[in-house]
Amino acid sequence: MQSLLNDLKRLVGDAHVLTDGDLSAWEQDWRKRGHGRALAVVRPGSTAEVAGVVKACAAYQTQHPDRALSLVPQGGNTSLVVGATPDASGQQIVLSLQRLNAVRAVDAANLTITAEAGCILQSVQEAAQAAGFLFPLSLAAEGSCTLGGNLGSNAGGTQVLRFGNARELCLGLEVVTAQGEIWHGLSGLRKDNTGYDLRHLFIGSEGTLGIITAASMKLYPLPAAQLTAWAAVPSMQAAVTLLGLAHRHLGAGLTGFEVMGQFALSLVDKHFKQLRVPLFAEQPFCVLLENSDHESEAHARAQLEGLLEAAMAEGCVTNAVIAESLAQAKTLWQVRESISLAQSEEGLNIKHDISLPVSAIPAFVQATDAALAQAIPGVRLVNFGHLGDGNLHYNVQAPEGSDPADFLRDFEPAVNRLVFDAVVRFGGSISAEHGVGSLKVEHLAHYKSAVALELMGAVKRALDPHNLMNPGRVIIV
Helix, strand or coil, X not given: CHHHHHHHHHHHCHHHEECCCCCHHHHECCCXXXXXXXXXXXXXXXXXXXXXXXXXXXXXHHHCCCCCCEEEEECCCCCCCCCCCCCCCCCEEEEECCCCCCEEEEECCCCEEEEECCCEHXXXXXXXHHCCEECCCCCCCCCCCEHHHHHHCCCCCCCHHHHCCHHHHEEEEEEEECCCCEEEECCCCCCCCCCCCCHHHHCCCCCCCEEEEEEEEECEECCCEEEEEEEEECCHHHHHHHHHHHHHHHHHHEEEEEEEEHHHHHHHHHHCXXXXXXXXXXXXXXXXXXXXXXXXXXXXXXXXXXXXXXXXXXXXXXXXXXCCCHHHHHHHHHHHHCHHHHHHHHCCEECCEEECCHHHHHHHHHHHHHHHHXXXXXXXXXXXXXXXXXXXXXXXXXXXXXXXXXXXXXXXXXXXXXXXXXXXXXXXXXXXXXXXXXCCHHHHHHHCCHHHHHHHHHHHHHHCCCCCECCCCCCCC
């Protein structure tokens, strides 16, 4: 192995091949669900260096087939499914892309921005805004997650119902293959029917087929006004009814629609008192919605007020507030984004990132809540998410007073099976926006069709025949 490490040092510089000292920032996922041991952390500074590293590792693997060397691509290390940290073998190289962090170009006429994979998502947003445009991908980890990771996991976030997932925002990719070749696919074209659309293979593949090093992404005009409202609703069915009204009243202006359960908000109130969570004690659920208008603030406010008046008349909203300033709007969104942090403060928990037809969500929640309460007396459900696109973060917290670590050990397999069975029964998916990683890979054999798994395996074997790229994630071959 030392000869390989020496080759890597020549490729990227001694300072960027880390083998000693505290490597926990790369070896442990942020939820502390997985802690591995890397052979080395390699930090290339260009696409050419990434290609050189992959070629060197592929050559070493060919020369030493008895040694299970592999690569784990990593961006901001914010994966929620343990998809970007090494295993405990000490035979995996973490390929950190954080030095590939340049915004290469903004094409105003083409409405595109081209940025490298290590760009922090917030930096991409800010570069777009500085040029007078909106880059709409937005999620809680945007201050630390990276564009490459967003594409690798096909990230969603709070504006999917209007703009789509990362996949829908991407027009082109630059990728280093498992053989160390560079695919230059940064065209930025909206129409290109010259064969298979290769970018869709790599988006959502979590680094198992190749390494995304840069991407061309769509931009949109900045809205003239964005108004945020917070509404208390008496049931999940009422939230779905409100969503339908919002579509009719706001049309394409509806850019955010989040639902939050009462217990989820109570955790924010408990652990982040300074945020002053509104209306959460009044009803079982609250909804946070955003209206982005291209006319004026007055027009946006009139639309939003009209929606809320209609919703109250129909009985699906009992009380509501509209943010009167940008600061108030940011605070409301901060409450929503703080749910995961508050749940972490409460202790270890069982996370589910699921998607369902919006019409099926009320029945799913009612049935699954009841089944979990019967199976685990006192269980606490942290239910929140992107109702506008059918994505719930349906998380399970230990009963009050019990040890969270013991709860995970004793109940996680049974809870996962109960929730995932219900998801499939109601026509949904066990992963909406977090990916599969290593936490869910074993579940795919049970919940995905054999035909789909064979097709996925065929793609993996064709593009990465030696299983060099992030093995054990997404699919096991």
